[in-house]
Amino acid sequence: MPSRTILLNPGPVNISERVRRALLRADICHREEEYTRLMASIRSRLCEAFASSGFTAVLITGSGTAALEAAVASSAETDRAILVVVNGVYGERIARMVTLHGVRVVEVAGEWTRPPDLARVEAALRSDPAIQVVAMVHHETTTGLINPVAEVGWLAKAAGKSFLVDSISGLGGEPLDLQAVGVDLCVGTANKCIQGVPGLSFVLVRHEEMARLASVPPRSVYLSLPSDWQAQEKGEPLFTPAVQVGYALDEALAELLEETVPARIARYAGAAALLRNGFQRLGLSFLLPPLLRGNTITALELPAGVSYTRLHDQLKARGFVIYAGQGPLAPRIFRVANMGDVSAEEYREFLVALEAVLSLGGGPRPPSEPPPEVARAKPALEATRGSDVASTP
Ligand SMILES: Cc1ncc(COP(=O)(O)O)c(C=O)c1O
Numbered sequence: 001m002p003s004r005t006i007l008l009n010p011g012p013v014n015i016s017e018r019v020r021r022a023l024l025r026a027d028i029c030h031r032e033e034e035y036t037r038l039m040a041s042i043r044s045r046l047c048e049a050f051a052s053s054g055f056t057a058v059l060i061t062g063s064g065t066a067a068l069e070a071a072v073a074s075s076a077e078t079d080r081a082i083l084v085v086v087n088g089v090y091g092e093r094i095a096r097m098v099t100l101h102g103v104r105v106v107e108v109a110g111e112w113t114r115p116p117d118l119a120r121v122e123a124a125l126r127s128d129p130a131i132q133v134v135a136m137v138h139h140e141t142t143t144g145l146i147n148p149v150a151e152v153g154w155l156a157k158a159a160g161k162s163f164l165v166d167s168i169s170g171l172g173g174e175p176l177d178l179q180a181v182g183v184d185l186c187v188g189t190a191n192k193c194i195q196g197v198p199g200l201s202f203v204l205v206r207h208e209e210m211a212r213l214a215s216v217p218p219r220s221v222y223l224s225l226p227s228d229w230q231a232q233e234k235g236e237p238l239f240t241p242a243v244q245v246g247y248a249l250d251e252a253l254a255e256l257l258e259e260t261v262p263a264r265i266a267r268y269a270g271a272a273a274l275l276r277n278g279f280q281r282l283g284l285s286f287l288l289p290p291l292l293r294g295n296t297i298t299a300l301e302l303p304a305g306v307s308y309t310r311l312h313d314q315l316k317a318r319g320f321v322i323y324a325g326q327g328p329l330a331p332r333i334f335r336v337a338n339m340g341d342v343s344a345e346e347y348r349e350f351l352v353a354l355e356a357v358l359s360l361g362g363g364p365r366p367p368s369e370p371p372p373e374v375a376r377a378k379p380a381l382e383a384t385r386g387s388d389v390a391s392t393p
Helices: 016-024 033-050 066-074 091-102 118-127 149-156 207-213 225-233 245-257 263-281 306-319 344-356 372-385
Strands: 055-061 081-086 104-109 131-137 164-167 184-191 200-206 296-300 333-337
Touching: 016 131, 016 245, 033 055, 033 184, 033 200, 033 245, 055 225, 066 091, 066 131, 066 164, 066 184, 066 200, 066 225, 081 091, 081 118, 091 131, 104 333, 118 131, 118 207, 118 225, 131 149, 149 164, 149 207, 164 344, 200 207, 200 225, 200 245, 207 225, 245 263, 263 296, 263 344, 306 333
Parallel strands: 081 104, 081 131, 131 164, 164 184
Antiparallel strands: 055 200, 184 200, 296 333
16 A cells, blocks of 8 residues: 555646645735746746747646637637647547637547548648648547657648647657647646646747737637737736646746656656556556557556446555546546656556456456457558557557
């Protein structure tokens, strides 16, 4: 039994004591220079961590969805369209936002366990000149699939479109070179791989893109990136910010910069490998083949006869919180995230607990039998990528 509850959900995550202590700093007024300094520090650390030069950061008080909706609502004119790549719950959510904000959506939707069809993205861009923005999710939290942001980014740039990426569960856990990929708007949040607490989110915006956004008529008082940016540049937030969450985010970013982003990504990749070796040893079946999996979420088939509720409750009683599947995958899968300040020893304790819970009944599929998705996906992946997808867990 671990000494604390270990969160294996994809955020909010376990945080360090250093970040937790930051929550207790002095009460301050957000219209005073103390807050101006805090906001400036967070915005510059975000750019230092994720954007190098050429970008500016806009902070939004609200969960990741708030920053995402601000980016979507601020980015296209009403007589234009946004192309949204959809292969999971979060891609679907972007498409819904586009529609609700009165902009035409062009969906390129595909199977949730597959990367998007790039030829369809290219064809849609060619046939519909009204498309102004291409939007997609970097790390699809629904399945843990890493989407081909670089490839879609190149298509968007070749067609002269703005490129909006939801990297809410990606930043800090997956490599993403905003310059190289041609990202114009990148959305992130405090409480996933950055290891802050929930309540603040942000958009990293290319300078030229911010100039373009100023000419898009605003659709929202609260979720307008140019308005927020102008105020934040002057050192004042437009609305009351989550001050204490900001303290924690600033500290979490300092911690991240000390660890370095590549080392954070490597730590998460190491944790995922440790867990996946354990899952394979226990005979569990993976939803995705290895090449499609990111560093921080593993989606697993529920073993025959095991209900998610039972698995969840028995693991929670032992100190571990796992995560359910979403949408049509809900009856079939469960997810284990490895984000946050969790040690290798705690992940090993989780594997011991999982083995104990599974041994209570309804055992998993034997290890020799590959999950149907792996069997189906392998030939297609080998054809496109030329490597053995089933070699590692
Ligand atoms: C890819 C992605 N987009 C958007 C969201 C929504 O973020 P939030 O729940 O912080 O609003 C999530 C949350 O898990 C996510 O993983």
